Amino acid sequence: MTYIGQLSLQLSFVVTIYALVCYYLGAKNEKYQLIKSADTAVFILLGLMLLTSTALIYAFFNNDYSIEYVYNYSNRDLAPFYKFSAFWAGQKGSLLLWALLLSLFGVIVLLQNRHKNRILLPVVMKVILGVTLFFISTMLFSTNPFEKMMGGVIPEDGHGLNPMLQNPGMVIHPPTLYIGYVGMTVPFAFAIAALIKEQLGDIWIRSTRRWTLFSWMFLTLGNLFGAQWAYVELGWGGYWAWDPVENASFMPWLVATAYLHSVMIQEKKDMLKVWNMSLIILTFSLTIFGTFITRSGLIQSVHSFDETTLGYYFLAFLAFIMIASFGLVIKRFPALKSKNSLDSIVSRESSFLLNNLLLLGIAFATLWGTLFPIISEAVRGIKITVGPPFFNQVNVPIGLALLLLAAICPLIAWRKATVKNIQKNFLIPFIFMVIGGGALVVLLPTFDVFAWLAFSFSIFLTVTIVIEFYKGANVRAKQSGKNILNSFFSLINRNKRRYGGYIVHLGVVCCFVGIAGSSSYSTEKTEMLKEGEEMNIRNYTLQFEKIDYVKENETKEVITAKLNLFKDGKVLRQMKPEKQFFNKQQPVTDVDIYQTIFEDVYVIFSSYSDDLKTGTFKVFVNPLTAWLWIGGWIMALGTIIAILPDKLESSGLAKRYNRKL
Amino acid sequence: MRILLLTFVFIFTLQASSQALTLKEIEGAVMCMCPDNCGKVLINCSCKYSDEYRHTFAEQIKQGMNKKAILQSWINKYGEKGLSAPIKEGFNLTAWIVPFLALFLAGGLVFTLIRKWNKKALNNSESMTEPEQKNLSKEDQDILKKIKNDLNDLDT
Known part of the structure; x- marks a missing residue:
């Protein structure tokens, strides 16, 4: 299989050059057959990349330690899930993954543009293939994933995957x-x-x-x-x-x-x-x-x-x-210089x-x-x-200015904003920001100016977006006679690009809130505890129960501390932070996190005594961290909505092109 | 007046006490210089050497050393590489100034461009008055109407 992998990698190099030459000559001499042949070569290239990747994955699953890359990033005890991911754990595999993805994207571009962009497509494909060729060349001439172990020695077992990557x-x-x-x-x-x-x-x-x-x-x-x-x-x-x-x-x-x-x-x-x-x-x-x-x-x-x-x-x-x-x-x-101009200094543009x-x-x-x-x-x-x-220190102020701008931007009209228009649109979000910001001065445990600004601007942006959705849904409800919830979804459906974008901005708000909360209001405490002893942090109590030792296999040992977590005297759950020891590798500290929407209790098992009766624990209470992860997913959701086919966009485009004609 | 003065002294004392040097401050300002070369800021590091460094800093704080003196002793041992950010003096000052300077200059450029484009738009709109528009042929008026429609579509 190694031989097949190596051969398919070499063939992919030849096929890429062939496709490049065919696209060049086909476009230059207007020979359709050559372009068609190059298109076929792009499909073959994907097949070869798949074969090369399969050969490497097979080597991982087959514990083929004659290959240096497999030896360096795997061992017999490695779980199958991680044997698969070891494929991109090192640079050779990551280069192969890059080439594989690019060849796949090349095929998709080709299929998407079968009946359009015929002038651009040969050049597009040449660029994609040029980049693919670079990656294949690096593998063939510098860092070959199928390189054999030095001296032809085949070790009994591999070095293993970096524990932090497991x-x-x-x-x-x-x-x-x-x-x-x-x-x-x-x-x-x-x-x-x-x-x-x-x-x-x-x-x-x-x-x-x-x-x-x-x-x-x-x-x-x-x-x-x-x-x-x-x-x-x-x-x-x-x-x-x-x-x-x-x-x-x-x-x-x-x-x-x-x-x-x-x-x-x-x-x-x-x-x-x-x-x-x-x-x-x-x-x-x-x-x-x-x-x-x-x-x-x-x-x-x-x-x-x-x-x-x-x-x-x-x-x-x-x-x-x-x-x-x-x-x-x-x-x-x-030719790129624009002949158009901006209608006003104050505008969305x-x-x-x-x-x-x-x-x-x-x-x-x-x-x-x-x-x-x-x-x-x-x-x-x-x-x-x-x-x-x-x-x-450098990026936080600029980031906050960006957040404020994201809040202001939807309130300014395209082309030209009038003072009346600005006053009307700004009033409600501004009032909310002032009230919310004022309340935060009292509510926040300590006053951190950057966090306060982040929360206040987030209120401004959220209100701006909510108003945009409300206004749109309300108009649609009046037009269609449907209820506001139905109108809300039909509004998004009609202009996915615009409202998807707003959803992305809501995700950005969540991320800012999460970052501001977790970085400015985190509490930390380190204590050494004997069995049965407790430590307190904010309104949480951690009671140290015991330490367990388990030898999972020949190469992995795990030491787990068990602590009961209480909040205001009520038991929440058992926390199990670990220390994992892998042969020939550095020990890994595996934290345990009790996560809620408001805060995380983050427990690190720092050290332990030889008799396993005493443990040192570093505990953080990180507020609002979950908002960062939720924000990321909301951003992804908004992007998916913006990607989906949009009726309004298509009809708008058709209208524009018809007028042009 | 005395009460006002006393209030200021009280606030000043409170601020000064809240500005007492903490271990966290030092941990955030230095890199973990362990032999493993972990490359982490000490506050973020949990390697086996990190506690030893923390202990040393805690001792220095206890002895009454200020932040500057503690950091200088760290620099003397490991060089400037041991700090988590460049010192704000000498050549290193450029690290802090250049991003804002670039932003300021680029901002000036963007503002100039917007003004230039806006002036162009104003000139274009002034070049044709309403009566002139009425004198246009039917075909030209239609084109003008289409342009207006297109511009209105921009706002949708």
């Missing part, structure tokens, strides 16, 4: 993030095709709107799952540490968010063409930059794969993408530009902070660390 969150997080990363290749490919073929209208944007939303949703979820994994697995009571690799996945998300907003101005006003092209190029480049950071070992990170050579392939590829893409933008600059500015401001600050250790070393010869205090 968590359901880590099974879902990487593929979700990769789907988001890889998906961004599609809008990028369409943008490049539009530049090359001089089809600079909004066709490429409309053709890729769903792809962009789909990829953005997966980037959102990928980041969310990563944060959840860090929360339950890293055992420090938090979920986001501004690690360079976390930053690397956050930056494309920010730029893609800016792009999703600014394309609306191109669709409505035929403006910002250069800007939108630049944003999508930047988004894609940042996905490659993220991979470069992980692979280069240039910046210290808990996520690094510690291999340095591959990073330079990525750096070269990144440089090529940026030079070629922005070169094309410069070449087409005269202007607020979108401001939104872009703030999103890119956060992205830039994050990039700057991530790269500053290298800059410092180059300039002063001194390596420094840029960690959470920097990112929080």
Whole structure:
């Protein structure tokens, strides 16, 4: 099977080059047969990628330790679930996953565009195949997943999967993030095709709107799952540490968010063409930059794969993408320049530009902070660390401004906002914000200005959105004679893009509330307890019952502490934080969390005495953390609604095109 | 006047007491410099060496050392890399200033662009008055009507 995997990887390299050449010659000489042959090659490529991946998974399940990658990331005792996820635990597998997803997306793009975009499609496919070829080449010439063990030695057992990766969150997080990363290749490919073929209208944007939303949703979820994994697995009571690799996945998300907003101005006003092209190029480049950071070992990170050579392939590829893409933008600059203008300084369009500015401001600050250790070393010869205090101090104020803008934006009319219009729309949300903010000054346990602003702006944004829904549903109820609830759903159904977007913003509110609550009002306590002793934190009591030792298998031992959790004297449940020991690996602290919508009781089993009669426990009470996870899911739900086919959008488009004709 | 002065002194004393140096503050300002190179801020670290570092800091606080002195002793031992964020002085100041400077400059650019586009729109709208519009041919008036319709569609 290893041989088949290796062979299919080599064949996929040949097939990709064949498809690229066929698309080039077919489009150049207008030979339909060649393009058709290239289309077939794209399907074959997917088959070969599937075969290569299956061969690697088979090697994991078959404990084939003749393969170095299988040896490094698996062992005989590893649960089947994790044997499957070990596929993308290391860099070789993650590169293969990237190539597999890209070949799958290539096929989907081909099927979606069978009867449309025939001018753009050969170039789109060339870009997708070009990127796929790069990934296949890295595997063939640098980091082959089927590389044999040095000296042909076949070990009895594998080294095992990093215990921290043996968590359901880590099974879902990487593929979700990769789907988001890889998906961004599609809008990028369409943008490049539009530049090359001089089809600079909004066709490429409309053709890729769903792809962009789909990829953005997966980037959102990928980041969310990563944060959840860090929360339950890293055992420090938090979920986001501004690690360079976390930053690397956050930056494309920010730029893609800016792009999703600014394309609306191109669709409505035929403006910002250069800007939108630049944003999508930047988004894609940042996905490659993220991979470069992980692979280069240039910046210290808990996520690094510690291999340095591959990073330079990525750096070269990144440089090529940026030079070629922005070169094309410069070449087409005269045609991209907009002839339209803004009707007013105060308008929805202007607020979108401001939104872009703030999103890119956060992205830039994050990039700057991530790269500053290298800059410092180059300039002063001194390596420094840029960690959470920097990112929080710089990004929190900008983030709050963004939240306020998100609240104001829907209240400002498109084209031109009048003073009367602003006064009328702002009044109710503003009153709610003032009353709510005032109440919070009294209700909050301590006054934290950033948290207070986050809560107050969240009230403003929520009221704005609720009013938008209420107004729309009310009008529909009057028109149709149906009740308000029916009208509410029919309202969303009629304009999914608009109301899906509002739902996404509600998710953003939840996330801000969760972040503000958990980061500003967390309580922490560490105590050493003997059996039967208790500790108190806020209105919770933890009674230490005992410690159990279990040897699960030859390579895994688990020490579990049992504590009974009480609230106001009432028993809630038994908490079971653990310490897991794996052969040849670092011990893992597995926390236990009692989660409610209001707060989490987060128990870490720090240490224990030799006789297992005494344990040291670090306990956090983190308010509102669940809001962050719920917010993420609401954002995903809103995105799904916005992706769904929209009658109003189609009829509006048809109307516009008919008028044009 | 005396009461007012006393109130200020009381508030000042309260603030000063609430600003007493805590271990948490130091934990957030330094990196865990364990031999395993875990790369975490000490406050987020649960590795076996982290408690030893915490103990040292707690001792230093007990001895009455201030934050600056504690951090300086940490820098002397591990270099600036041992801090979780750049010090706000010298070249490191650029780390803190550049993001806001960039935002400010980009904001200025965006504002200039919006004003320029708005001026263009004002010029365009002033170039044709209502009576002039009435003098247009039937075909041109239809086109103008279609444009207005399109613009109205933007708001839906």
